[in-house]
Amino acid sequence: xxxxxxxxxxxxxxxxxxxxxxxxxxxxxxxxxxxxxxxxxxxxxxxxxxxxxxxxxxxxxxxxxxxxxxxxxxxxxxxxxxxxxxxxxxxxxxxxxxxxxxxxxxxxxxxxxxxxxxxxxxxxxxxxxxxxxxxxxxxxxxxxxxxxxxxxxxxxxxxxxxxxxxxxxxxxxxxxxxxxxxx
Amino acid sequence: xxxxxxxxxxxxxxxxxxxxxxxxxxxxxxxxxxxxxxxxxxxxxxxxxxxxxxxxxxxxxxxxxxxxxxxxxxxxxxxxxxxxxxxxxxxxxxxxxxxxxxxxxxxxxxxxxxxxxxxxxxxxxxxxxxxxxxxxxxxxxxxxxxxxxxxxxxxxxxxxxxxxxxxxxxxxxxxxxxxxxxxxxxxxxxxxxxxxxxxxxxxxxxxxxxxxxxxxxxxxxxxxxxxxxxxxxxxxxxxxxxxxxxxxxxxxxxxxxxxxxxxxxxxxxxxxxxxxxxxxxxxxxxxxxxxxxxxxxxxxxxxxxxxxxxxxxxxxxxxxxxxxxxxxxxxxxxxxxxxxxxxxxxxxxxxxxxxxxxxxxxxxxxxxxxxxxxxxxxxxxxxxxxxxxxxxxxxxxxxxxxxxxxxxxxxxxxxxxxxxxxxxxxxxxxxxxxxxxxxxxxxxxxxxxxxxxxxxxxxxxxxxxxxxxxxxxxxxxxxxxxxx
Numbered sequence: 001x002x003x004x005x006x007x008x009x010x011x012x013x014x015x016x017x018x019x020x021x022x023x024x025x026x027x028x029x030x031x032x033x034x035x036x037x038x039x040x041x042x043x044x045x046x047x048x049x050x051x052x053x054x055x056x057x058x059x060x061x062x063x064x065x066x067x068x069x070x071x072x073x074x075x076x077x078x079x080x081x082x083x084x085x086x087x088x089x090x091x092x093x094x095x096x097x098x099x100x101x102x103x104x105x106x107x108x109x110x111x112x113x114x115x116x117x118x119x120x121x122x123x124x125x126x127x128x129x130x131x132x133x134x135x136x137x138x139x140x141x142x143x144x145x146x147x148x149x150x151x152x153x154x155x156x157x158x159x160x161x162x163x164x165x166x167x168x169x170x171x172x173x174x175x176x177x178x179x180x181x182x183x
Numbered sequence: 184x185x186x187x188x189x190x191x192x193x194x195x196x197x198x199x200x201x202x203x204x205x206x207x208x209x210x211x212x213x214x215x216x217x218x219x220x221x222x223x224x225x226x227x228x229x230x231x232x233x234x235x236x237x238x239x240x241x242x243x244x245x246x247x248x249x250x251x252x253x254x255x256x257x258x259x260x261x262x263x264x265x266x267x268x269x270x271x272x273x274x275x276x277x278x279x280x281x282x283x284x285x286x287x288x289x290x291x292x293x294x295x296x297x298x299x300x301x302x303x304x305x306x307x308x309x310x311x312x313x314x315x316x317x318x319x320x321x322x323x324x325x326x327x328x329x330x331x332x333x334x335x336x337x338x339x340x341x342x343x344x345x346x347x348x349x350x351x352x353x354x355x356x357x358x359x360x361x362x363x364x365x366x367x368x369x370x371x372x373x374x375x376x377x378x379x380x381x382x383x384x385x386x387x388x389x390x391x392x393x394x395x396x397x398x399x400x401x402x403x404x405x406x407x408x409x410x411x412x413x414x415x416x417x418x419x420x421x422x423x424x425x426x427x428x429x430x431x432x433x434x435x436x437x438x439x440x441x442x443x444x445x446x447x448x449x450x451x452x453x454x455x456x457x458x459x460x461x462x463x464x465x466x467x468x469x470x471x472x473x474x475x476x477x478x479x480x481x482x483x484x485x486x487x488x489x490x491x492x493x494x495x496x497x498x499x500x501x502x503x504x505x506x507x508x509x510x511x512x513x514x515x516x517x518x519x520x521x522x523x524x525x526x527x528x529x530x531x532x533x534x535x536x537x538x539x540x541x542x543x544x545x546x547x548x549x550x551x552x553x554x555x556x557x558x559x560x561x562x563x564x565x566x567x568x569x570x571x572x573x574x575x576x577x578x579x580x581x582x583x584x585x586x587x588x589x590x591x592x593x594x595x596x597x598x599x600x601x602x603x604x605x606x607x608x609x610x611x612x613x614x615x616x617x618x619x620x621x622x623x624x625x626x627x628x629x630x631x632x633x634x635x636x637x638x639x640x641x642x643x644x645x646x647x648x649x650x651x652x653x654x655x656x657x658x659x660x661x662x663x664x665x666x667x
Contacts, residue, residue, distance in 0.1 A: 015213065015585075015601060022209040027200035034201055041509065041538070047203070051212040108191050113199040117190055135189045136196055163188060 003067055010058045022051055025068065029075050034117050035132050039062035039127075045080055050075045076137070080147070082127050107174055119169050127162035134159050184507040193346065203530065210587060210597040215546070226474050230437050231290045234628065234663045294621035326433060339648075398631075431627075434666045435478050436489060440635055442471030442658030444497060449651045451644075459650055462588050469498040471656045475556055493554040495637075497654055501587055502545045503597075509538045547588025548600060550643065550654075554579050556615060577637065579611040593648070613639040631662035 001020050009017025026047065033043035033050070061070055111119075118173055120128055129148060133139045134155070140161075145152040300461055322513040472495070479489025515534035520606035521527055560573025584606050619633030637656040644652040 003589045013214070018211050018213070019599065022212060023205045026203050026205045026208050028198070031196060031201040035196060039511070044203075044208075046207060048211050051208070055212070056215055075420075087353075108188050111191070113195050116195055117201075119195075122193075136193050143426065147392075154276075166188065169231040 004063065007058065007061065007063065007067060010055065011061075018055055023142065024182060025071055025126075026051070028068070029071060031113075031117070032075045034158055035078055035136065036129065037082070037119055042082065043066050043079075046075060046079045050078050072137075074132075080129060089150075107170060111170070119166055123162055123165055123174070124171060126158050127165055130158040131154050131162035131166070184475070190356075190552070204596070206590070206599075207596050209599070211542075213599075214588075219240070219472060223472060227439065230663065232324040233437065244374045253410065272635060299652070307425045321330065381561070387590075389640070431667045432480050432482060433478070434487075434489075434664050436475070436631075436662055436664045437472075438475040438631070438660055438662035439476070440471075440475075440658055440660040442473065442504045442635075442637070442656035444471050444499075445655040445657070447651070447653045447655075451649055451651055453484040458589070458591055465501055465503050465589055466502045467502070469500055470496060470548075471497045471654070473656075475662075476558060477558070479558075481562070485564070486560060487560050487571070487573070488558070489560075490555065490557045493556045495554060495656075497550040497656075498551075499548045500545065501548055501584070502543070503589065504541065504543045506539060510535055511538065512536075524650040533582065544587075544597070546587050548584070548588070550582065550606065551586045552579050553581040554613075558615065567622060569621045571621055571633070572612070572617075573619070574616040577613045577615050582606060582608055582611075582643075603647070604645055606643050606652075607645045611639070611641050613637055619660065619662065621664065629666070631660070631664060633660055634658070635660040 001017075006017050006024065007022050010021055029050065030047055033046040033067060034040060037043040037046060050071070054071060057074075061067065120131065123131065130144055133144045133147065134141070139147070141152045141155040144150075145157040148155070151160075241380035258658075284492065420592055448459050448463055464512075473493060475491055475493040476491075477489040477491025479487055512533040512535050514531060516529055516534040517534060518530040519527055555578040557578070558573045558575030558576065560571050563570040563572070583602050586600045587597045588600060590598045615635065615637045617635035619631040621629040621631045623629050633657060639653055639655060642651050642653045644650050
């Protein structure tokens with residue numbers, strides 16, 4: 001079943017194609033949702049809501065761009081909307097001073113996807129969103145600022161701090177692993 | 184280092200596929216299937232519309248039969264041979280009718296010679312009364328054969344004329360009897376004839392008898408009918424039309440039925456007995472709905488045979504309520520220590536919190552079948568009613584299904600039936616029997632009501648189904664039968 005067949009079947013409201021769409025795209029979209037959410041439960045809720053929205057809105061989808069990209073944007077938007085905005089701003093304003101740890105490149109390369117997702121999920125919402133939008137999605141700071149409703153400068157600073165926080169967490173993780181291994 | 188980290192994360196997570204229970208997700212996001220009661224309403228409306236159309240058509244057909252088929256057409260001249268007299272009747276159906284009625288009274292006419300000669304007026308008679316008293320054997324009524332018989336009637340005897348109200352009204356007409364010898368056989372002018380009266384042609388001492396007609400030689404029915412049809416209140420044609428329609432052996436029938444479902448559901452694998460049990464508990468049997476269109480033949484002896492196309496839908500309701508509880512931990516205050524010096528120490532640690540989620544799911548499942556019913560029956564006549572006892576087979580032509588049930592793990596996971604091959608799709612056979620009462624609401628239309636039972640000889644489940652599943656149906660049926 002090709003992507004075009006699935007899309008046309010979904011546009012006709014056929015359950016068979018809707019299910020095929022869910023089966024095909026849910027794993028990768030779950031990764032997207034997990035990157036933007038605090039935990040997997042929240043990610044599941046976002047993903048579920050995203051597919052419901054997709055079924056409602058798929059009539060408006062024009063087959064000019066990537067369907068996966070369209071789906072991904074829906075998941076990201078819902079993930080961003082699902083957050084408590086008040087908490088989001090508190091986290092942005094309550095940032096602690098982060099030192100500048102240095103992580104060895106080989107340590108970074110050893111990190112698997114699940115470990116990375118777990119680390120990203122531990123980032124504060126503001127850091128996490130900017131980091132994901134910039135590093136994984138490839139948005140520029142101006143676009144991120146528009147999406148999140150913040151200043152571009154804030155986006156830049158959030159990204160720097162997110163990197164520092166990640167490196168600190170990676171170092172901490174590496175340290176704990178080392179301690180376990182040695183003693 | 185930042186670039187290394189960004190690059191690694193981007194490459195790793197950009198195409199990474201997380202583990203997710205896609206089936207459960209699908210069940211959670213699946214758009215609810217809408218029941219379509221409007222389909223059945225539409226079908227019912229269609230049945231009513233067809234019945235109404237047949238009813239109207241039948242009524243129109245009867246009217247046409249009265250006017251065209253049963254209206255007597257006659258010539259306008261009656262010859263009285265013995266006295267060489269001519270009995271001239273104006274052109275109208277009414278007069279034809281009157282002539283036929285007159286004919287019925289011929290035997291009562293003693294002797295034409297006893298009729299007084301001379302031009303006489305018929306005595307005034309009382310106005311017509313609508314008592315529908317027809318002269319039975321010669322009544323023109325609605326039977327063409329009778330009319331034809333009259334066409335060739337030759338009267339050789341003098342006659343006594345009797346005008347019967349149910350057939351004609353000649354009050355506005357004028358009948359003239361011409362005699363070849365007006366001295367001896369005068370013209371009699373029927374200036375006023377009306378219904379339910381006897382036109383006595385015997386001599387009357389006070390009023391001169393009516394007709395001086397020794398005999399009527401021929402009555403020839405002609406092709407034209409020029410008078411106003413509404414005056415032709417010929418005896419009701421319903422009875423004869425009904426008799427005629429009943430003679431047609433072919434009929435069409437529409438049935439709708441509502442069934443109670445009986446299901447036999449077992450696991451094929453004895454180790455999975457929980458699955459069938461769980462399915463029984465979570466899936467409520469609703470109803471079976473059916474509609475048939477058939478055509479048949481009914482013999483004079485009461486036997487009938489019919490076959491057609493049928494649609495049957497078996498509905499069930501799947502409902503589940505699943506409660507899940509997740510435990511998560513957060514860092515929080517776990518203890519307060521009150522020291523002797525009145526200071527308080529806060530001890531932080533992991534605090535567990537529980538999140539309970541209740542999900543309710545409700546879906547209408549259905550099995551839909553197209554079938555070929557072949558039925559034989561016998562009609563017991565019970566006066567106006569008739570009792571139809573019939574039985575036969577239903578050859579299933581096509582089957583499809585839709586819905587969900589619990590998955591084999593019996594957790595919060597569901598199995599979409601439409602994606603399974605759990606049911607047989609090939610030809611299948613079932614038995615059907617029923618008893619119905621039929622009542623004629625129109626001469627050609629019967630309404631039927633009764634009970635019906637359907638017994639499926641084979642399981643519905645296919646080789647790949649984890650269950651053995653079979654449905655039996657018992658319920659009520661309504662139908663309309665149109666006899667051609």
